[in-house]
Amino acid sequence: MTNTLSPPYVFGAKIPGRGHQIKGIPCQDAYYSEFFQSSHLIIAIADGLGSAPRSDLGAQCVVESAVNAVTALMAEGLTDSRLLLRAGIVNARNDLFKKAAMEICHVRELACTILLIIASQDGIAVAHVGDGAIVVKGSGFIKIISEPENLEYANVVVPLTSDEWEKSLRIHESAEPIDCIAAFTDGLQNAALKKLNATYQPFEAFFNPLFSYSLKIEDTDTAGNDIREFLMSEKVRGSSDDDMTLVISVLRKNMDQEIV
Amino acid sequence: MKKTIPSSVPPAYPFTPTNIQTGGTAKDLLSQVDIAAPEQPHCATLLLLDTSGSMVESRKIDQLNEGLRFLKDEILKDELAASRVDIAVVTFGDGAVKAVHPFTSIQDFQPPLLSANGDTPMGEAILQGVDLIETRKKIYRDQGVNYYRPWLFMITDGEPTDMKKGDPKWAMVKSTIEDCEKNGKLLFFSVGVEPANMTLLNDLMPPSRGPIKLRQGNFREMFQWLSNSQEKIVKSDIGPGEMVKLEAPNGWGEIPAK
Numbered sequence: 001m002t003n004t005l006s007p008p009y010v011f012g013a014k015i016p017g018r019g020h021q022i023k024g025i026p027c028q029d030a031y032y033s034e035f036f037q038s039s040h041l042i043i044a045i046a047d048g049l050g051s052a053p054r055s056d057l058g059a060q061c062v063v064e065s066a067v068n069a070v071t072a073l074m075a076e077g078l079t080d081s082r083l084l085l086r087a088g089i090v091n092a093r094n095d096l097f098k099k100a101a102m103e104i105c106h107v108r109e110l111a112c113t114i115l116l117i118i119a120s121q122d123g124i125a126v127a128h129v130g131d132g133a134i135v136v137k138g139s140g141f142i143k144i145i146s147e148p149e150n151l152e153y154a155n156v157v158v159p160l161t162s163d164e165w166e167k168s169l170r171i172h173e174s175a176e177p178i179d180c181i182a183a184f185t186d187g188l189q190n191a192a193l194k195k196l197n198a199t200y201q202p203f204e205a206f207f208n209p210l211f212s213y214s215l216k217i218e219d220t221d222t223a224g225n226d227i228r229e230f231l232m233s234e235k236v237r238g239s240s241d242d243d244m245t246l247v248i249s250v251l252r253k254n255m256d257q258e259i260v
Numbered sequence: 261m262k263k264t265i266p267s268s269v270p271p272a273y274p275f276t277p278t279n280i281q282t283g284g285t286a287k288d289l290l291s292q293v294d295i296a297a298p299e300q301p302h303c304a305t306l307l308l309l310d311t312s313g314s315m316v317e318s319r320k321i322d323q324l325n326e327g328l329r330f331l332k333d334e335i336l337k338d339e340l341a342a343s344r345v346d347i348a349v350v351t352f353g354d355g356a357v358k359a360v361h362p363f364t365s366i367q368d369f370q371p372p373l374l375s376a377n378g379d380t381p382m383g384e385a386i387l388q389g390v391d392l393i394e395t396r397k398k399i400y401r402d403q404g405v406n407y408y409r410p411w412l413f414m415i416t417d418g419e420p421t422d423m424k425k426g427d428p429k430w431a432m433v434k435s436t437i438e439d440c441e442k443n444g445k446l447l448f449f450s451v452g453v454e455p456a457n458m459t460l461l462n463d464l465m466p467p468s469r470g471p472i473k474l475r476q477g478n479f480r481e482m483f484q485w486l487s488n489s490q491e492k493i494v495k496s497d498i499g500p501g502e503m504v505k506l507e508a509p510n511g512w513g514e515i516p517a518k
Binding site: 019154157162192196203216242 | 497
């Protein structure tokens with residue numbers, strides 16, 4: 001127990017979906033994170049659309065662009081989380097268009113979703129375009145802080161490249177202390193969420209052990225490998241044909257949590 | 261970070277870690293993760309089939325019956341499609357529209373044995389087909405099941421006997437089809453089998469999706485295309501306003517010039 005990590009820390013993994021592997025398509029998910037002054041953690045994950053042939057490039061572009069834009073603005077002294085998040089998303093979208101020009105392709109070939117998080121011990125703020133979700137654990141609770149977009153059809157998603165991206169943009173903030181965050185792309189939704197009365201809820205038996213594990217890890221490289229192995233297990237991988245990304249961050253830890 | 265007023269998020273539920281075995285390594289905890297595995301998303305496909313008297317000629321009704329069994333076998337070959345496709349069958353013939361098979365999973369689908377007789381109440385069949393699909397979508401929503409844009413797949417060898425171009429029924433059916441297309445309520449495909457009135461079908465269908473003329477005897481190939489299309493749908497993800505890219509029906513059908 002004395003070897004477990006002190007927060008804040010972040011780790012994660014992504015795997016290609018079985019459907020993608022069969023078709024020879026690369027994994028179209030991406031994730032990226034940076035610390036700011038060791039007190040704030042900025043995380044982005046993105047899911048390239050299966051119908052967009054270069055969306056793996058798009059996803060990688062947006063996660064780096066969004067996180068780097070936020071950290072740069074924080075370094076200049078900007079503290080308003082809504083402004084930071086919006087700037088991150090807009091920067092990511094602009095970079096997609098630049099990428100399309102460089103690749104000499106239409107920007108829709110790079111289409112992807114994005115989830116952007118700014119977190120610290122004081123709270124969390126997220127911006128979200130498309131599907132996937134963010135679940136957090138606090139003292140005595142687990143809750144979903146950003147749900148997948150609720151469109152009528154299961155295979156339709158609004159990507160950041162769409163003209164409708166702003167209608168899809170959801171920004172949520174929470175000032176209550178958060179212990180752990182789990183952000184994931186839609187490939188993991190079947191495993192991690194249940195749907196009740198048209199709203200999504202975190203599946204307790206998925207997140208309880210996952211967060212308990214996260215509080216007990218000793219190094220993030222090993223933890224990343226563990227998560228990769230976990231995603232590749234028949235139990236998890238069998239729940240969807242799609243690419244999967246899971247990024248976990250621990251912000252706070254109490255002694256009694258470690259005992260639990 | 262500036263503290264701001266929390267925006268609305270769904271209510272939390274209590275974290276109850278008491279069932280976790282905590283004594284082992286961290287990785288032991290990971291092995292205890294359980295999977296929600298909620299209901300798969302569903303793709304509802306309603307087959308609207310002409311069973312009027314002329315379908316007896318050239319064994320068309322027999323080929324239709326064989327095609328339904330073939331469709332089931334083909335869809336079941338794909339694991340994902342097998343768990344996501346729902347099928348219903350509505351016939352129009354003998355002056356009546358009959359819901360001969362309700363929506364079920366493809367695994368529970370019992371291909372009916374159809375016989376051909378009488379007139380072609382196509383107008384009424386289209387209206388009832390659209391209603392059945394809307395009802396099915398409501399059931400999905402009530403049960404918290406995600407779904408794809410449903411299909412209404414019509415096969416006819418004639419022309420409607422319950423409406424004529426320009427009469428009130430025709431106007432109602434045409435505006436229903438246009439509304440479904442404009443608002444993305446479902447995907448309506450129509451296939452004309454010789455001697456179907458393709459000109460009339462062309463007038464009925466929306467400009468974006470004209471009727472397809474079945475090449476002589478190509479029922480099996482058409483159902484193969486339908487099975488392949490269902491497989492593409494359940495494995496797709498697209499942006500708003502986009503269509504899933506389907507195979508061209510060249511192998512079994514022709515699209516008349518507008």
